[in-house]
Amino acid sequence: MATPKNIPFDSLNLYAVLTECQPLVGGRIQDIRQPEPLTVVLEVYAQRREHYLLISADAQFARLHRVSKRPPNAPTPPPFLQSLRKHIEGGTLTQIEQIGFDRIVSLHVRTREGEYRLMVELMGKHSNIILVNPSGLIQSAIKWVSPKQSAVRPIRSAERYQLPPTRVEGLRNPLTLSDAEWRALWEQAEGDWQAYLEGLSGFTAQELNAVAEGGFESLLAWVERLRHARWEPVVIRDPNTHRAIGAYPFPTLQFPPAWQHPRQSLNSAWETVFDERIRHARMDALRNTLLPALRKALQARQRALEEIERALEEGLHADRWQLFGELILAFGHTLEPDATKLLAPDYTHPDMPTIEIPIDPTRSVVENAERYFQKARRAREHQNELAQRYGILSEEAEALRLALERTENAHTETDLRPILEEARARGWLRETAPLHPAKRAEKDPFEGHRIRVHLSPDGYQVLVGENAEANDYLLTRVARPNDWWLHVRAGTGAHVIIRTNNQPERVPRRTLEFAAKLAAQNSADRHAHIVEVDYTLRKYVRKPKGAPSGFALYTHEKTLAVRPNAP
Template identity: 30%
Template structure:
């Protein structure tokens, strides 16, 4: 789930209250340093009693919270980061806990025998990191070292200056006006407009704002000025918690097999959530939800290896796409090169030996005029004849033309690869057993996105799609990986069947076998719930699901398994189903 700015602010206040004391004059002392995993850090801090502080930069569930159990070492040998923490932080006192305004970042300041250092916890999804920074602002180490080849703007390596995350180009919530909201595109739900346009707003917070303002968290369409004003006021009221510190930590619940399961946390009352309970502090709320979301996973090592492989391929595809986009020359610029060559040939009679530029009237040769409206000057090589200068431009034109003809196709392939990798990453998260994970790895190998193993491994079959019978007996098929998606949609689905997919996020293909007849609304909603559950939006309170006839679904030409386009869809909104609600 998304750690937003309000959650971080509530954590800041909680840590300050418990670890710094009421007057923040004498912070707790760090007694012990452990590294539970390669991407996490644990501190035992004594401040009147022992507290266990866990920080993790895991992409799927970054966190910084107080935990009840004593933290244990989870790595074989200490990392350089842990050794530095042992030297500079163990035995030191916590002097401060600071959050840059509305950022998902907390900075813990420690002062000890070797001076003052800052432990900066950036809790930003797959960009999360834990960085140890010196008092003069230089990186000492990090759990994720980031070289310039991965991020030229933010190099996170020892002895480099610490650079904070770049500011987002969004409206500050205190400056938000009704006019700002009315100017946002009305096609998206109101909560999504807030997420995209206002600083520090997460999807959960945005839905809460819209619910408090309108009574409907999923409100869509254009807003009148009065309603827009109510949304702005609700935004301001909730963000004011960072000043009043009147936090009311809360856990949102759903039900699996009649059991209440915590799936959402907030620093405020989740009034739009059907079932909720107060929590004894922000750390307690986070721990309850995160522990429920990630129980012991026997396949964690396999998942982590696949995530690392997919993330590496994603970085390569992103770099390739950026390079291709930079190399794409506008059509007008390409044609201008040819026109300049033609102008040189046409004006060859006027060019004198040793001349370094040709002055022409651009309008006579179909060229854009300079900004000052004067003549255009074409550079010449004084050591070449007019014909040779023109031929050099024609050669450049042919190269640009050849590149322009190939680059768009290569851009499309890179974009398709990125979409496929996002889909496969979602499949890794949703895989429920080792055969499913092996099938995903096999799909990556076949796509040329993973090295084939030199040693034979057990056959990675895609397995059978999930088959579910609705209450009226209608068969529903669910693909749980890319190859199963292809099978469900194109081999077992008929043109008259209904096809479903979670809107705008990676997820499973779902088919309702209609037999050419009408589909009951209850069956359609059950299939939509399955599509939502087997998608990257599984833990959202509500999910949009697209529905269309299978005849309107097309495999992307040259695309990877499971990559499709579709049309003639309508959209339904459902709560993601849980396994207790259906039988296979």
């Protein structure tokens, strides 16, 4: 069975909620809060107790209903909240009015200055909350809309308030139709109720179709319950997922009775539903952010493990590379011009069989020999370190697989939070987008500077500055004293940092060459055949006082020669 769609907070639900809110009329607005950027809560003292009326212009969760608890407040009052407190706090709520049968509500508030209207427009991404002063002019809004954003209906201060242009002329208000008009509509609608009735959602149109299948008397009974507000609120919950699909003013024919759970009020029903929806939305957003981050981190570790495996395997061939270099020096003089292979006797075997050695025709005999000697040195170097690094990365990869499994199987946001904290603590999120864009430090760990993050074949993090300001930031704010710092020799280019965890001596040559190649590729010499790159520890690099961005002096350097365009 397909997952059922959520029931919308439509005009019918809004009308039923507002009928339950009528006891608030005549009450005093004694406090106003703004717990979320697009949500306000009016605390109304009526009938000898406090009531909390929540209004949200959130594109995904636009709604208006009472809530059972006073919400927390914003640490610093936003401008819209300040305006509401200045103009209508302490006022009397004189009327709660739904405009037609649309998702627009007008809250009338009597103050010493006159009557203000708080206009609530619950229309998806166009939702808004607008304070209109006694002169009919816009005093403030939770969302300002410039003419560039909407030429049809900009929302600007001191302009006359007008209803949204989305209201369709000619549609009938179902609350004002007589029995005869309902019969005529039943005979001609042919199931297309939205073409005749104002503010009808697709869900309620389908409900009318289901009701009308029982004949006109069945339809009229449904209308009577609507006219006289004889609500029987229910929360509809999917028993397979245990998620609330929505709420409705009375039991619906579109879901089995076992899915529908009675509530004392529709306000409390929708409070339950939206609490769950928001909680699940946050959990899904966190899960959908964690999963690609963890997968990317796991893939990086797997690639690093493959590189280390190749390096360890090459270590087994060190003697062979050494032999190739020696044979090239011994028999290279026999090579024909443009030869691609050398045939030479293998003197390490008693019968001295002839072996074939690949040759690069663009290099000299000495360069070809040196290439094999370098391969032999690299194969022998850091074998113990590589094996240890392989063990560390294997443990991380296994931990990442476990974290992925836990993330996929998590049922609540509480289940995901420890995974998030572990991912942050272990650096699994450094190569990925941040989880909370609202906070600057988490949105960008480099505070907006253009710094790219790479993972070396041995699993070390390599940072590359993309401009002079980023280079300065890398040098002065990011790099630690025992991190490796690289830069092209006698040229302009990026600063490159290898994070060493305070163990620079354990960084394999392969990682140094990887970082040096990045430095060459991000320099003015990127198109050269061979580029020399200096490297030294960060503690030997300094920026002179008053020097331009990106300028640095360094000592204790060593030099690597790399090919920027080599695969």
